[in-house]
Amino acid sequence: MKTFVAAVLSLFVMTFATVCFAETYEMVYEAPNFTEGLKNEQALSETFSTPHGLLKIQARKLLQAKSENQLHFIVWLDEKRLDDAHYPKVENGYTVRVFKNKSNSDLFFSLESIDRALLFGYSPVNKKLEIYIDSLNYAHENGAVPSIVALKNGDLVLAFDKDNKSKRYRFNWDAKKSWFGYSDLGKDWPSISKDKQ
Numbered sequence: 001m002k003t004f005v006a007a008v009l010s011l012f013v014m015t016f017a018t019v020c021f022a023e024t025y026e027m028v029y030e031a032p033n034f035t036e037g038l039k040n041e042q043a044l045s046e047t048f049s050t051p052h053g054l055l056k057i058q059a060r061k062l063l064q065a066k067s068e069n070q071l072h073f074i075v076w077l078d079e080k081r082l083d084d085a086h087y088p089k090v091e092n093g094y095t096v097r098v099f100k101n102k103s104n105s106d107l108f109f110s111l112e113s114i115d116r117a118l119l120f121g122y123s124p125v126n127k128k129l130e131i132y133i134d135s136l137n138y139a140h141e142n143g144a145v146p147s148i149v150a151l152k153n154g155d156l157v158l159a160f161d162k163d164n165k166s167k168r169y170r171f172n173w174d175a176k177k178s179w180f181g182y183s184d185l186g187k188d189w190p191s192i193s194k195d196k197q
Helices: 002-021
Strands: 025-031 043-050 053-061 071-077 080-087 095-101 107-112 117-123 128-134 145-150 156-162 165-174 179-190
Touching: 025 043, 025 145, 043 095, 053 095, 080 128, 095 145, 107 145, 117 145, 128 179, 156 179
Parallel strands: none
Antiparallel strands: 025 095, 043 053, 053 071, 071 080, 095 107, 107 117, 117 128, 145 156, 156 165, 165 179
């Protein structure tokens, strides 16, 4: 009987811990298709407070650049430049979203187009900007549009939408590895637009 009671108590504690301390994400910023409205040489610039300092994101549309290098993307942490990259001109432009891990206040941000979705974040371990998720590395149908979103339930998800259906992957932070682990949630979900924050 004592073993049964101990097992039930253990199960209760694990369930309570999972419900009360589950990792959740909140979308704190979104600029949908922002590059479509940018004039040549105009920039979008935003600054966010993080546990590691002030994170500044800037995206500039370059006039003289070739189409494969038209978007100039720069990220700083305080005064240190973390990343400087160029991205191609894309149909419908780029979307930026910023997500906060509510368990530790770390911020992650996505840069998305109809072809690709990337999730970036500052790694205090490696002292650099990391690409934690790249949609090109996950199985999906041809022509499916990738997006990284926080769902209404707080899950962080990479979804591939096509014909009002989506294939989904859920991501959780692994503190021991300082990286994201993921689970494949399968396909035939409704469009991610119905469930995102």
